[in-house]
Amino acid sequence: MSVTRENLNNTFVPPGHPYIKPIIVCGIIMALSSRREVISPGSPLYDYILFRSGTAVKAATWIQNGLFYFLFGAHAMETVMFTRRLSEHGVSVLSLAWFKWVATCFVGGKFVFEHFDRVVGKAA
Structure with a gap:
């Protein structure tokens, strides 16, 4: 049985409900x-x-650095993986459209994968 792939023809479909809120939250946390x-x-x-405490400042610095490196690193890897999906779907x-999808993926991470799957008909 062959799988048909939706061809997007160089179009960008902006995320809507229920994906837009988590994408915005990811962007705010990254910023x-x-x-x-x-x-x-x-x-x-x-x-x-x-x-109140020097320890609290040190902990906050560790948390901020951890969030920064985790989020930017993970989203960069997800964006690289996402580019393959884009080419598979036209x-x-x-x-x-490629730049819009890639920028949205860098900010939104896994939520853009879910949105994209819904757009191309992979997920219901």
């Missing part, structure tokens, strides 16, 4: 993990919580 100012003196997090490399 916050990349900004040292979030846990620096003068930030609300530091001024109300972290100032999205040309370096087309505008």
